[in-house]
Amino acid sequence: MQYSDKVMDHFMHPRNVGEIENADASGTVGNAKCGDIMKVDLKIEDNVIVDIKFKTFGCGSAIATSSMATEMVMGKTVDEALKLTNKAVAEALDGLPAIKMHCSMLAEQAVKSSLKNYFEKTGQMTPEREEMFKSLDEDAHDH
Amino acid sequence: MQYSDKVMDHFMHPRNVGEIENADASGTVGNAKCGDIMKVDLKIEDNVIVDIKFKTFGCGSAIATSSMATEMVMGKTVDEALKLTNKAVAEALDGLPAIKMHCSMLAEQAVKSSLKNYFEKTGQMTPEREEMFKSLDEDAHDH
């Protein structure tokens, strides 16, 4: 198993690590039993993600995908951010070892989970948006 | 498996190879199926072995033990010759590999078989001598 240079870079120098005080929304996925937990905090203004931070307990690729996923949605509107896919995260990292693909899944879900929290908190949940979260509960404990 | 120098010497330069025309007695033991046949011819004067020849189909130690056994009884009286043991043959050769001990047995039996033939032909078989041949029939096909 060999990580790409991009993965190593995001692992050794992760972007957006931390917590946001008084975050507008946050979401946590994974559990310690499986060895991966990701927590994402959002600061949102006019439905645009103006700040995002993560904390991750997990392997190298869990940390790298957290870093990459947060970078990819930073500055995006919440609806653009909702389109984030684990495939896109993995590709942006120049790929992940096959046995590590679940980590990119987790990163996608951590971001989505925080967005869900945002929509619910702000009363913006629509049936279309609801649709985007369907996979969330099934997969999050499944990886 | 390693043969002693003595075995190699008797194998490469076997003594008493051949046949005796008009032999006074001869004996053959073993069979081709088992991979060993020994034939011993005797020339006997006044119950003394004045000549002995062998022919052997068999492995290196079969040939070496034939050579040694014939050498050991040459010049002996028939009753002295009857005391030849496979152990003595093997020892005279500085030992044989364990899996080759049956060859020394065969050499003993080849000599005895020829002596038996002599005693029978000359009407000299006594109960005591008979006793010495008891093992012959059992073992000869058993090695």
Added chain:
Amino acid sequence: MEQRQRVYLDHAATTPVHPAVVKSMFPYFTEYYGNPSSFYQTGREARKSLEEARDKIAGIFNADPGEIYFTACGTESDNWAIKGTALSRQKHGRHIITSAIEHHAVLHACEDLQKQGFELTVLPVDENGLVSPESVRGTIREDTILVTIMMANNEIGTLQPIKEIAAICREKKVLFHSDAVQAGGALPIDVKDLGADMLSFSAHKFYGPKGVGLLYLRKGLRIDNLLSGGAQERNRRGGTENLAGIVGMAKALELADEKMEAEQKRMITLRDYLIEQLLKKIPHTRLNGHPEKRLPNNVNVSFEFIEGESILLMLDHYGFECSSGSACTSGSLDPSHVLLAIGLPHEIAHGSLRVSLGQSNTREQMDKLTESLSTIVSRLRDMSPLYADFLKKNRAEEKTASN
């Protein structure tokens, strides 16, 4: 990745081959290449070297040469001992006893038999990883045919009371096998004193080559073959002998034996120093495995709130090569069965690190490792939501306490 001086700290996984061992093997590739079963000179020379290696090894273990059977690895030895015993004894019974912390070579061999209708009892261990001899005694039944308990655990280093267990098995007339792969070359082994019926070893764990091992099989004991074929190994293990490997294994064991006492002392000193430093300098760290009854070269610690692979990855980046207690790297998400067996919660088991020391390691390296680990652990904790939760909880408690 930037290249730095590598510090190898995973000698339980494998060891470099000692240069003198390589040298001893060398002539057997191109010069003494004969098949030991062959009749002619080149074959006889090979046979002689083979038996000399066997004699040497037997001497070191206080065994008879006829009790040493060469195999391809520890895994083969384990599978042979276990499956061979089971197949040959199945008329007497089909019950096998093992422990929860065995190497997969033992556990999976036992599970293979389970699928074939054998019954398995997996004994638990205490929090230090010890099997209780009395639990072995209590578990042996009329139909028990084999007890297999490892001598030294490969992850947490715990040494089992093998002699006591062997005595119980002998008393109860049950065969006893011990996987001694981690003990070979590291601890003195006297088979007569030990009393086990079968012992597995693997050369690459003691600076010998990979791909060669051995099974000690007590004299008179007959078990079924695993690898049937030619008449090699007195008809009990077919296959042209890996002569270079066998000669190398004998040499490696000889070298290990010669410096056993001194090296053991040196390892224990280094080990205890590292443990002390880690526990002192890195908070929320715990030692896994027995504090004293452990392999001289084994250190296994858990750093709370963080995950093992990320520790390894950073260590690798800094040039330290260690192993983790998480099986994450092997594609499974389960933490090691050994760490769970000693009662670690999943998240702690995930955050474990094994350092297994070797001949080239120094005290200076232990200092550097401790320093790097300090940094790594803080960095990872700073990223960890579990650590954040812990700190919050702590602060809340402090507040409550100060109120």
Added chain:
Amino acid sequence: MEQRQRVYLDHAATTPVHPAVVKSMFPYFTEYYGNPSSFYQTGREARKSLEEARDKIAGIFNADPGEIYFTACGTESDNWAIKGTALSRQKHGRHIITSAIEHHAVLHACEDLQKQGFELTVLPVDENGLVSPESVRGTIREDTILVTIMMANNEIGTLQPIKEIAAICREKKVLFHSDAVQAGGALPIDVKDLGADMLSFSAHKFYGPKGVGLLYLRKGLRIDNLLSGGAQERNRRGGTENLAGIVGMAKALELADEKMEAEQKRMITLRDYLIEQLLKKIPHTRLNGHPEKRLPNNVNVSFEFIEGESILLMLDHYGFECSSGSACTSGSLDPSHVLLAIGLPHEIAHGSLRVSLGQSNTREQMDKLTESLSTIVSRLRDMSPLYADFLKKNRAEEKTASN
């Protein structure tokens, strides 16, 4: 014993390791010593070399890398294929078909299964050692789970019609394994063209190291493990990989493949020359095995009236290292089961000699060998009571005829 130049003529037993192969293995003992399962740099380097070796071998056999499983030897590959298939398929049936001339690694593995309740059909061969594909077809039953027929015989060199047998097995939906140990490196092998489900190989038969082999397992095929343990070889063969050996095997196969055509031609020329000379210069000599469908390097002859070990011993004395068809040297008194299977009477089988040629052998050596054999055979015949009988009988017949 006096020392003369040795001429090695037993390449079917084992071969010297090619110097380039030794060179390729060398770095893996002390430098790239990592465990391929390890996570860090030294482990990743090892993994990379392991997979490169697998890719190289797969390329040569036109297989997928995922179809190549590394083992410790041909014997392990045979035992794994046969026992693994049997255990995994026993619900479908318990009937296995093999041939009378298989290597003991196959025969004894089958017999192990017989003891466990499997049923075995051992197909006869014709006087040239050929198995009839139609007899395979006729023997396959509803409950047949495996056919195992070797590609090239190690004693008499006969090449079996493997492609036809494979096609029949595929048609009948029965798994087909072939012991290709003697064919590896000597004949071009394309697994897709061949159509076998499993193939066994052993490195030391093609100038690679002893103690490493492989099993080709067709994609999608699942059989039980023989050596269960760690996750190595995609969970199908436990045990730390013998990396030096595996790299060496790949190198050896690559070298063999590169010069396959030229070397095959050279071997066949040398082989046929030796056969011709022996038959011409030594009376009462017969060739064993198929005259054309035989391994390029195999010569097997019987000299009537004399015994094989004594031939070998004298040859050894003259510096020629060959093998006999008699199993006398292994402690048994039975002649080879292969020679009996082709219908040789015991006494002829006992007088057989196998010469298996190799890279270093020359035409000049063949001349010298023929010369020495002439002398040896006459000397032994002069000592043989069987030859004396034959001559007497002949003289008697001549007399009768001339009367």
